Amino acid sequence: MTTTVITAMHYCVPSRRLTNLELIERFGERQVKSIVKMAGIEERRVVSPGETASDLAYAAAVTLLNDRGIDPRTIDLLVFASQTGDYQLPATACVLHGRLGLDEHCAAFDINLGCTSFPYALSVVHGMIVAGVAKRALLLNAEALTTVIHPLDRGLVPLHGDGAVATLVEPSDGDGGMLGFFLGTDGTGYHHLMIPASGARVPRSDATKRDEKDETGIVRTQEHLHMNGAAIFHFSVYKVPEVIREALTRFGVTMADVDLVLLHQANRTMVQQIYRALEVPAEKQFLFMEKIGNLSGPSTPVVLAEAWRQGRLRPGSRTLLAAFGVGLSWGVVLIEWPRALAPAVQGPIELPAAAS
Amino acid sequence: MTRAELRLIVAGALEIEPDGLQEDTDLRQFEAFDSVGVLSLMIELDEKAGVKMNPEEANSLQRYGDIEGLARRQGVELTD
Numbered sequence: 425m426t427t428t429v430i431t432a433m434h435y436c437v438p439s440r441r442l443t444n445l446e447l448i449e450r451f452g453e454r455q456v457k458s459i460v461k462m463a464g465i466e467e468r469r470v471v472s473p474g475e476t477a478s479d480l481a482y483a484a485a486v487t488l489l490n491d492r493g494i495d496p497r498t499i500d501l502l503v504f505a506s507q508t509g510d511y512q513l514p515a516t517a518c519v520l521h522g523r524l525g526l527d528e529h530c531a532a533f534d535i536n537l538g539c540t541s542f543p544y545a546l547s548v549v550h551g552m553i554v555a556g557v558a559k560r561a562l563l564l565n566a567e568a569l570t571t572v573i574h575p576l577d578r579g580l581v582p583l584h585g586d587g588a589v590a591t592l593v594e595p596s597d598g599d600g601g602m603l604g605f606f607l608g609t610d611g612t613g614y615h616h617l618m619i620p621a622s623g624a625r626v627p628r629s630d631a632t633k634r635d636e637k638d639e640t641g642i643v644r645t646q647e648h649l650h651m652n653g654a655a656i657f658h659f660s661v662y663k664v665p666e667v668i669r670e671a672l673t674r675f676g677v678t679m680a681d682v683d684l685v686l687l688h689q690a691n692r693t694m695v696q697q698i699y700r701a702l703e704v705p706a707e708k709q710f711l712f713m714e715k716i717g718n719l720s721g722p723s724t725p726v727v728l729a730e731a732w733r734q735g736r737l738r739p740g741s742r743t744l745l746a747a748f749g750v751g752l753s754w755g756v757v758l759i760e761w762p763r764a765l766a767p768a769v770q771g772p773i774e775l776p777a778a779a780s
Numbered sequence: 781m782t783r784a785e786l787r788l789i790v791a792g793a794l795e796i797e798p799d800g801l802q803e804d805t806d807l808r809q810f811e812a813f814d815s816v817g818v819l820s821l822m823i824e825l826d827e828k829a830g831v832k833m834n835p836e837e838a839n840s841l842q843r844y845g846d847i848e849g850l851a852r853r854q855g856v857e858l859t860d
Contacts, residue, residue: 458795458816462823579815616835640814653815655835657822662832693823 427601428550429762432492432592433729434769436484437469437585437716442570444582451578459582464692468585468717470570475775477508478516480588481566482523483775488562488590489524491769496525501558502532503549505541505721507750508568509534520564531558538617539688539749540607541565541721542589542728543757547605549593563591567720569649572619574635576643580651583691585717589725600762603742605755606671610663613752616655621646656749660694664748665701671746671756679704682758683741686731688748689713689723698746710736720749732768739765781829783848783858789828790847793820803845821847829856 444466447456460466471480481504489496502517502524509516517532526532531552535545542565549561566588573580596602621632632646644650664687672678679685685704687695689712699709712730719726724747731737740763748754784798791798794812807813812820818838825831831851833841841847848858 454795454811455814455816458812458820462816462820639808642815652835652839653819654822654833654838657819658833658835658838661826693819697823 426554427596428553428593429596429599429601430591430759431594431766432488432769433589433725433732434484434488434491434773435587435589435722435726435729436480436487436773436775437587438471438475438480439774440470440472442468442470442585447582450576451582455578456582459579462691462693463583463718464711464714465583465717466714468570469587471568471586475568476510477506477566477568477586477588478504478510478520480568480586480775481564481590482520484588484590485520485524485562485564487771488592488769491771492592494592497527499526499560499562500530501549501552501561502526502530502564503535503545503561504532504564504566505535505537505545506566507536507538507721508566508571517564537753538567538720538751539690539723540747540751540753540755542724543605543745543747543755544607544753546591546593546602546757547607547755550602550605553593553595559595561593563593565589565591565722565725567722569720572649574644574648576635577648579640579642579653580649583718585719587716587719587722587726589722589729591725596762599764600740600760603758603760604671604675605757606667606674607753607755608667609751609753610659611751613655613659616652616659616752617650617750619647619649657694659752660690660748661697661701664698664746664754667748667754668698668702668744668746668756671758672744675758677742677758681742682708682744683738684708684710684731684736684743686710686724686727686743686745688746689727690718690749723747729768733770737761737765739763781851781856781858783860786829786848786851786858789824790821790844793817793824801844803843803848805844807841807844830854831856
């Protein structure tokens, strides 16, 4: 066995909706209109008090396992990729291992990455299966980013939502699989997207809890997410197309060999700028953020799962998926779907009240 | 490109009348010149004038004249 294949995906979003009408009341009509025009986001799903990213991941995982009739005790690798885990320690994967009733021979650990967590974690899971460490892996990409965004941050609140995706990865029998991974980092830009007081470098204190207003009117504390919008935008629309071109070269394919190009759903304008720079034809594009917002890490697997649900993944076709953001980092993966592609996991995608 | 055309691009991004833009006009007086407005400027200037702003340039913009200067430095000839 030389590669792996995604055999099922399912995603879950919170039931609570944050509409533009609510945002207009909070930030004013002009601000909301201009950000909606740029981002193309009409509504976000946000966690309610008490709900966590792992609750969303649990609900997505249970639906996936039930849909495929999989005994949880056959899962031998669980990876939880998130920056909003339940605890600093233990790993949230361990908590989910217990909740899901997985076997004691199942390895479980977290990966701390944001927007690029899907291609990175997928490459880890793929590598462990190819190396013979695991046979059936459950990858959970989950984020409750709205819990670390100041409610009066008029730049970030309108952009982001919460969600989780469960992805089942298994050995390929030769029909389809991962054709290549291309990962990278520019750590000199770590400060462009960060929570300053969130660990050992800047311990939390009364001072880090104080509201601060910057010159553009954005309100936040040192314990909330900070974004240098201009830097992230510049990185996304100029660096990412370069990265994708390099990935295609490394994979030995051209855009003509790819049937669908999926990008991190950061915001509509950014995604369209990247599509334009790469001259991706309209029939190879797919956007899914209007009703859920930018989910950070789960964004790319959600757009992939949704493309599957909407019948955009044809048996034997190839999908190029690229994620980019916090780090700064990027990840590109090329996937060939099996000729015997299973139907997508359907059913409710909202977090059931009982799961939280 | 004429200076009037460049003014029109900037005015469109900031949702203001182009007549309100002179070299010494302080962009920070406009309500739309916030983090989203700066991103709109970056997009519009690239798409319509071929002017690319790096993050430092974008974050240090203060006066309309800064944008004309940036365009000239990138080889855009501005005529009256």
